[in-house]
Amino acid sequence: MNPAELSATLLAIVTGVLERRGSSEKPTIADVPLERPRNRDHGDWTSNIAMKLAKPVGANPRELAGEIAEELGKAEGVASVDVAGPGFINITLDAAAAGAIAKTIVDAGPEYGRGDLYEGVTINLEFVSANPTGPIHIGGTRWAAVGDSLARIFSAEGGIVTREYYFNDHGAQIDRFARSLLASYLGEPAPEDGYGGVYISDIAARVINDYPGDLSTIPTREEVQEVFRSVGVELMFGDIRASLHEFGVDFDVYFHENELHESGAVDRAVARLRELGHIYEADGATWLRTTSFGDDKDRVVIKSDGEAAYISGDLAYYLNKRERGFERNIILLGADHHGYVQRLMAMTAAFGDTPYVNLEIIIGQLVNLVRDGEPLRMSKRAGTVVTMEDLVEVVGVDAARYSLVRSSTDTQVDIDLDVLTKRTNDNPVFYVQYAHARTSAVARNAAASGVDRSVFDASLLTHETESILLGSLAEFPRIVRQAAELREPHRIARYAEELAGYYHRWYDACRVTPLGEEEVTDVHRTRLWLNDATGTVLRNGLALLGVGAPERM
RNA sequence: GCGCCCGUAGCUCAGCGGAUAGAGCAAUUGACUACGGAUCAAUAGGUCGGGGGUUCAAAUCCCUCCGGGCGCACCA
Numbered sequence: 001m002n003p004a005e006l007s008a009t010l011l012a013i014v015t016g017v018l019e020r021r022g023s024s025e026k027p028t029i030a031d032v033p034l035e036r037p038r039n040r041d042h043g044d045w046t047s048n049i050a051m052k053l054a055k056p057v058g059a060n061p062r063e064l065a066g067e068i069a070e071e072l073g074k075a076e077g078v079a080s081v082d083v084a085g086p087g088f089i090n091i092t093l094d095a096a097a098a099g100a101i102a103k104t105i106v107d108a109g110p111e112y113g114r115g116d117l118y119e120g121v122t123i124n125l126e127f128v129s130a131n132p133t134g135p136i137h138i139g140g141t142r143w144a145a146v147g148d149s150l151a152r153i154f155s156a157e158g159g160i161v162t163r164e165y166y167f168n169d170h171g172a173q174i175d176r177f178a179r180s181l182l183a184s185y186l187g188e189p190a191p192e193d194g195y196g197g198v199y200i201s202d203i204a205a206r207v208i209n210d211y212p213g214d215l216s217t218i219p220t221r222e223e224v225q226e227v228f229r230s231v232g233v234e235l236m237f238g239d240i241r242a243s244l245h246e247f248g249v250d251f252d253v254y255f256h257e258n259e260l261h262e263s264g265a266v267d268r269a270v271a272r273l274r275e276l277g278h279i280y281e282a283d284g285a286t287w288l289r290t291t292s293f294g295d296d297k298d299r300v301v302i303k304s305d306g307e308a309a310y311i312s313g314d315l316a317y318y319l320n321k322r323e324r325g326f327e328r329n330i331i332l333l334g335a336d337h338h339g340y341v342q343r344l345m346a347m348t349a350a351f352g353d354t355p356y357v358n359l360e361i362i363i364g365q366l367v368n369l370v371r372d373g374e375p376l377r378m379s380k381r382a383g384t385v386v387t388m389e390d391l392v393e394v395v396g397v398d399a400a401r402y403s404l405v406r407s408s409t410d411t412q413v414d415i416d417l418d419v420l421t422k423r424t425n426d427n428p429v430f431y432v433q434y435a436h437a438r439t440s441a442v443a444r445n446a447a448a449s450g451v452d453r454s455v456f457d458a459s460l461l462t463h464e465t466e467s468i469l470l471g472s473l474a475e476f477p478r479i480v481r482q483a484a485e486l487r488e489p490h491r492i493a494r495y496a497e498e499l500a501g502y503y504h505r506w507y508d509a510c511r512v513t514p515l516g517e518e519e520v521t522d523v524h525r526t527r528l529w530l531n532d533a534t535g536t537v538l539r540n541g542l543a544l545l546g547v548g549a550p551e552r553m
Numbered sequence: 554g555c556g557c558c559c560g561u562a563g564c565u566c567a568g569c570g571g572a573u574a575g576a577g578c579a580a581u582u583g584a585c586u587a588c589g590g591a592u593c594a595a596u597a598g599g600u601c602g603g604g605g606g607u608u609c610a611a612a613u614c615c616c617u618c619c620g621g622g623c624g625c626a627c628c629a
Contacts (some may be wrong), residue, residue, distance in 0.1 A: 039572070051609070061609075085572055086609060131629080171629050186629070190598050273596050285627050296556085296625080303627040338557050339624045365558060366623070408565055410558060412622065419578095425591070426565090426578050435623065445588045486569065494567055504592055513588045521588060531588095553591070 001077035001097035003474050004106065004218045006045060007034050013071045014049055017064070023057045031178035036471050040464070043082065043090035044098060044471055050087040061087030098467055099458025099526075101474045105533035106453070111434050113476045113540045117484050119158030124321050125151050127332035128244070128251075129166040132237040133177040135199055136244070138367050138415060141388040143332045145404040145546070146364065148249040150330075150491035157484045162326070165251040166317065168234055170258045171310065177236075181207060185215070185228065197385065207231045243388045246544050248397055260316040266308050269299055269316040278350045288315075290346035293355075299343050315347055318359065322351075330360045332409075338363045362487055364409035370416045386417070394420055395427070398547045402429035405545055408495035428497050432471035432538065433550055435500035439535030446528050449513045453532070455525040465506040466482070466530065470501050476537050480544065489545060496541040503534045 011032045018025050027049075037046040050065035057064065062083055069081040069089050077097030082090045105112045127147030130140045151161045170172070180194035184204040190196035207228055208215060218224045231530075245248065260266050270286065273279050278289045284304035288311070291298050301312045321329050335342070341363065345355035353359065369376040369386060391400045407413050407429065419426070446452070461470065476495070483491040512527045514520055539549040 033571095035571090037572080038575085042572070046572090048610095051571080054609080088559045088572070168629075173629055283627080287627095300627045305627080307627085309627065311627095335558065336625080341557080363557070363623095368622085403565095411566075412559070416565085421566090422585055428577055430591055431577075436587085436591065438592085449588080451588095482569085488569090490567080494576080497567090501576080505594095507588080508593050511588060515587055553589090 002091055002101055003034060003045070003478065006091070006093075007032060009075050010034060010047060010049070010068075010072060013068055013075075014053070016216055017067050018053070018057065021057060021059065025056055031466070036475060037090065040468065042084065042088070043080075044091040044467065045091040045093070047089045047091070050083075050089060054087065065089050090359065094459070095462050095467070096457075096459040098470050098474075099461040099530075101470055102354060102458065102461070102526075102529045102533040103456050104535050105473060106529055110535060110540060110543075112536060113156060113480045113544075115157045115477055115481045115484075117157035117159075118154055121159050121328060122157045122326045123154050123161045123330055124164055124324075124326040124329045125154070125161055125222055125332075126164045126166055126330065128249075129168065130240065131168045131173050131177075132233050133173055134195060134197060134236070135385075136388040138369065138386045138388070139334055141247070141391060141400070142367050142404045142409075142413070143334070143364060144244060144247055144249045145401045146409055146489055147332050149401075149405050149492070149545050150332075150487060153480060153484045153489060153492070156480055156544060159484075162253060163249075163251045164255060164321075165255045167237065167254050167256045169256055169343070169519070170261055170313065171322055174229065174233060178225050178232060181228035181232045182221070182225045185224075203232050204228065206235050206495065210235070212468050243392075246397070247388060247392060248401065255317070255320075255455060257313050257317070260313050260320070261308060265316040265320060266312045269319045270312065272319065273301075273315070273350055276350065276352070278481070285527060288347070288350065290343050290350070293346035293349035295342045295346040311343065314344060318344075318347065319351065322353070322358070327358065329358060329360060331548075332362045332364060335363055335365045343362050356368060360487075362409065365412040367404075368412050369416045370414045376417070385414070391420070398431050398433070399419070399427045402432075402493065402545060402547050403427055405489050406497075408488060408490050428493075429547060430553075432493075432496045432500045432542065433548070434553055435503045436535060436538040436542065436549045437551060437553045438507060439503070439531050439538065442507070442531045443528070443535070445513050446524070446531070450520050451513055451524045452527050453525060453528055455522045456529050457522050460523045460526045461530060463506075463510050465502070465509045466527075469499075469502045469506045469530065469534065472499050473537050476541065483544075490540050496538060496545075499534070499537060499541070503538075506530075 007029055011027065011029055012314060014027055014032055034045050034048065036046050037043060045099045050068060051061045054061035054064055065087040066085040066226055069083050071080060072091065073081040077093055078091060079094040080092045084090050125147060127143045128136065128140050130136050148163065151163050154161045171439065176191065176194045179191050180196070180200050181204045183190055183194065184201045185208065190200070210231055211227060215224055215227065218227065257359050263290055270279060273288060278292065280287050280289060285300045286302035287296050287298045288301050299311050300309045318329065341361050344359060348359040437479050479495045483489055510527060512531050514524055542549045
């Protein structure tokens with residue numbers, strides 16, 4: 001009896017009860033909540049369905065709950081059903097029914113937890129997309145961790161996911177980058193609006209080194225700058241890719257903005273919108289009437305000097321993604337870009353698509369740097385930039401990814417530089433990883449003392465810590481689904497921490513290998529299944545976060 | 554001024570209307586000649602920013618105020 005079966009049984013019973021009462025309510029599986037209660041005294045599973053239906057049906061919630069409970073009590077695998085409080089239905093499974101999940105999990109292995117929420121759906125997930133004008137800082141690192149994890153979660157739900165990086169190699173910021181490199185080469189101070197970090201001189205030196213000819217023979221300053229631009233961007237971008245790879249994040253597509261401008265894609269996108277009647281000319285510029293679709297003001301797509309405005313790249317890029325066949329296009333952006341959401345949604349509607357479905361934008365709050373409890377402003381000049389590489393160097397990839405992915409993207413996270421450099425062991429990732437390593441150790445010990453999985457008798461899993469552990473294991477698939485639906489990878493991390501805790505407590509109370517001269521019994525064998533099932537779920541969960549599951553630590 | 558996010562234990566954060574609000578860290582006290590003590594058990598710690606409202610039920614939804622972050626270009 002797994003949660004899905006129990007849900008189906010409950011739904012059937014509820015439907016039957018409603019019919020007998022002559023109600024027109026037709027609940028679906030989603031309307032019949034089944035949750036694990038916080039309090040152990042409230043059984044293995046609990047449902048508030050009676051309270052939900054009481055009003056539309058015009059019945060007393062406790063009475064309704066009683067009717068449902070009575071039938072549910074007869075179902076196979078159900079040990080007892082109680083009505084509690086205002087109308088909660090508390091369900092206790094018999095040990096064999098509850099324990100069956102352990103074998104199911106071990107048999108499914110890496111497949112356990114997968115679902116079909118996005119079966120066959122093409123999803124384009126764009127994240128990081130940092131300008132190649134410097135290394136990825138800690139903010140971008142957060143999106144790398146979150147985005148990659150989301151991609152893994154969508155894939156687990158059957159989605160066909162493309163990880164995409166929008167490579168912004170067109171426009172003024174790149175010009176500033178090129179001028180900064182040139183200034184470094186010429187020994188001039190960094191331009192007022194340029195970049196002044198140490199990496200600039202490093203890149204400049206590498207450009208000089210990589211350039212096949214002699215830079216000093218190039219006649220004009222503009223031409224030298226162009227060399228720094230093209231070679232410097234390539235080098236910077238190579239560094240970014242390398243950092244991301246080191247971090248465990250590899251993109252399927254690196255899309256160059258420049259391509260959109262040079263291929264005429266921008267012109268085509270504007271022409272398309274013009275056909276649709278959403279383009280007009282005013283003050284010498286070309287405008288998109290985004291106000292027709294909820295934006296605060298119309299947006300310039302072609303400036304009066306004839307140059308394409310930034311948003312024109314977005315128009316063409318979106319169209320390009322749609323032409324490549326992506327039903328869902330999701331973009332992760334930092335909170336400093338949340339002002340773009342409305343205009344991008346307006347754009348989506350202007351193309352005749354559905355905002356928030358075909359295009360979805362996830363706004364994540366920024367990462368705060370803190371030292372001695374004082375907020376620290378990240379500044380390239382002040383040397384307080386913490387890059388992805390810095391972070392990884394100090395805490396390692398697993399701890400870095402985990403700490404960035406374990407809190408909601410809606411909250412700003414504080415990263416304390418001192419804590420980071422001193423105490424790395426307070427990261428909960430070690431608690432989870434240790435639990436996994438422990439399952440491996442137990443399995444090794446079991447093998448050494450002759451405990452195998454030749455027998456599985458779930459009715460022997462009777463200890464309280466066992467039923468708690470089993471209940472938690474059974475929840476994993478719905479946690480994954482929820483994380484996918486809400487685009488919230490942190491739920492996986494929190495779940496893994498909880499599961500690790502249940503496992504540690506079970507380990508403390510129940511032995512898998514016999515002591516001394518004790519005989520190996522079916523209890524030991526069955527517990528080994530439970531141990532291995534826990535290892536599987538921890539491993540699968542950590543995999544969704546892109547974090548390793550070590551067998552030894 | 555307008556918009557988005559946040560305000561929960563000393564700190565960092567969970568808790569998409571449910572029962573007695575949780576975890577990690579920090580503090581105090583216990584548990585190894587028993588599968589790894591990176592663990593476990595116990596204690597302490599809270600006006601869920603304030604105030605209204607919605608309902609059987611609000612940390613959660615609505616309104617309002619306070620506080621913090623971030624945005625409001627023919628910049629990218």
